[in-house]
Amino acid sequence: MSSQHNQTERGVLFVVSGPSGVGKSTLVRRVMEKFPDLSFSVSATTRAPRKGEQDGVHYHYLDVEQFQKGLAEGLFLEHAEVYGRYYGTLLKPTEEALAEGRSLILDIDLVGSRQIRTSFPEAVHIFILPPDRTTLERRLRKRATDSEDVIQRRLEEMDSQLSGCGEYDYVFVNDALDTAVATLKGIIRAEKARVSRCPNLVAQWSHGIEGEEHVTSAP
Secondary structure, eight states: OOOOOOSOOOOOEEEEEOOTTSOHHHHHHHHHTTOTTEEEOOOEESSOOOTTOOBTTTBEEOOHHHHHHHHHTTOEEEEEEETTEEEEEEHHHHHHHHHTTOEEEEEOOHHHHHHHHHHOTTOEEEEEEOSOHHHHHHHHHHHOOSOHHHHHHHHHHHHHHHTTGGGSSEEEEOSSHHHHHHHHHHHHHHHHTOGGGOHHHHHHHHHHHHHOOOOOOOO
16 A cells, blocks of 8 residues: 555644733744644734734735725635734635645634634634733733833733633643643644544545455464
């Protein structure tokens, strides 16, 4: 039986959520280094680029009119308004990547996760918790990318985000980074190895076993 895989298995869509400052971006970046077929899904947003961010790399930057036109045309898998700005995941590039066997990670909030759970039930949802509120506030301030008003809004929003963590498939605390990375890697490996996600592999080996000639030794 040939051991080569001639058919591409469908990729997996991973949804990662958690309050701002919990370390999602760092975790995702570290994990992606270990999975060559795993890509970060680039969301669309109406917020202005931060220093060093590039269009099409960090986000697809749209104005409000462009974003609303996309919503009307059904171009988004999910969308939300956060702190007065629109964010959303474009449907076409997501479907294309998964069909090609490339898995994707989405970094979105509770609202977006709920939309995807309804419209894309095969997605895997992962919620990352902070060790405590004090640690989260320290991380937000260390980033030095937001004003004091924005930091306070993010801390207030944390409570509503945390209230929905029980809706997710997996939940863990990002306390020690290496441990958190190992946990996320384990989740991804396990989900990619589900029998339901590997029909070609299962069919290949099942066919081979059924077609083998069973030889018994003479008495």
